[in-house]
Amino acid sequence: MLKVDSVHASYSGIRALKGVSLKVEDGEMVALIGPNGAGKSTLLNCISGVVPLSEGAIALSGQPITGMSPWNVARQGLQQVPEGRQVWPEMTVLENLRLGATALRGRPASYTLERIFELFPILSERQRQLAGSLSGGQQQMLAIGRALMGSPRLLLLDEPSLGLAPLVVKQVFDALTALNREGLTILLVEQNSTLALGSTHRAYVIEQGKIVHEGFSSELKDDPQVVAHYLGHAAA
Numbered sequence: 001m002l003k004v005d006s007v008h009a010s011y012s013g014i015r016a017l018k019g020v021s022l023k024v025e026d027g028e029m030v031a032l033i034g035p036n037g038a039g040k041s042t043l044l045n046c047i048s049g050v051v052p053l054s055e056g057a058i059a060l061s062g063q064p065i066t067g068m069s070p071w072n073v074a075r076q077g078l079q080q081v082p083e084g085r086q087v088w089p090e091m092t093v094l095e096n097l098r099l100g101a102t103a104l105r106g107r108p109a110s111y112t113l114e115r116i117f118e119l120f121p122i123l124s125e126r127q128r129q130l131a132g133s134l135s136g137g138q139q140q141m142l143a144i145g146r147a148l149m150g151s152p153r154l155l156l157l158d159e160p161s162l163g164l165a166p167l168v169v170k171q172v173f174d175a176l177t178a179l180n181r182e183g184l185t186i187l188l189v190e191q192n193s194t195l196a197l198g199s200t201h202r203a204y205v206i207e208q209g210k211i212v213h214e215g216f217s218s219e220l221k222d223d224p225q226v227v228a229h230y231l232g233h234a235a236a
């Protein structure tokens with residue numbers, strides 16, 4: 001579904017990604033974990049076309065998307081739930097969801113409003129409320145719902161658990177797991193490594209712009225090096 005090949009990216013000469021390669025197979029749920037500043041958001045933004053690559057290539061279902069504009073990437077069925085949710089605060093829940101569907105451009109809608117309201121009933125109750133008045137957890141659900149309205153083949157999520165209460169994190173991750181079981185391919189960035197490794201098939205660990213570990217999430221959870229560096233930290 002996704003192939004990232006030796007991607008480099010810089011901000012004004014400061015190298016944020018130094019040759020990152022990874023892949024996500026059709027139907028997989030894959031995690032990218034690593035400390036703050038490791039380059040996780042930069043990689044997602046390179047995939048979605050927001051940050052330009054200085055070297056390397058990215059393909060979606062075998063089709064190159066390197067250098068494609070973010071709006072065209074979205075129309076290929078690659079939807080991103082950005083760090084910090086980024087819902088439109090002055091628009092209602094329903095308006096935010098409907099705007100997500102502008103990425104369809106003739107592709108069939110794979111998720112209806114009804115399905116999104118079934119996943120997140122609170123959004124149905126609050127449809128006419130301004131998005132800015134929602135709690136952080138509700139905004140996260142809205143950001144996911146908005147991405148689903150664009151009929152993703154691949155869904156990218158940047159730190160969906162950040163700042164949310166444990167019960168809300170569970171609701172969000174239960175919904176993501178359900179979506180993946182129905183066939184949606186997911187690439188998830190998380191600083192909460194325990195949570196990420198507990199809910200995905202495979203994972204990559206990124207540190208200072210380089211992948212330093214990769215493997216099955218169930219095995220990485222028990223890998224002494226990964227445990228010492230990431231899980232101990234996350235649990236502390």
Ligand SMILES: Nc1ncnc2c1ncn2[C@@H]1O[C@H](COP(=O)(O)OP(=O)(O)O)[C@@H](O)[C@H]1O
Pocket residue numbers: 011014016034035036037038039040041042043
């Ligand atoms: N817009 C930006 N301008 C300059 N430097 C940035 C920008 N965004 C991120 N960086 C730097 O790039 C590196 C990777 O950041 P980022 O991808 O946001 O990491 P993560 O998401 O893993 O916390 C960090 O050193 C960060 O300071």
Ligand SMILES: [Mg+2]
Pocket residue numbers: 040041042083158159
């Ligand atoms: Mg980030």
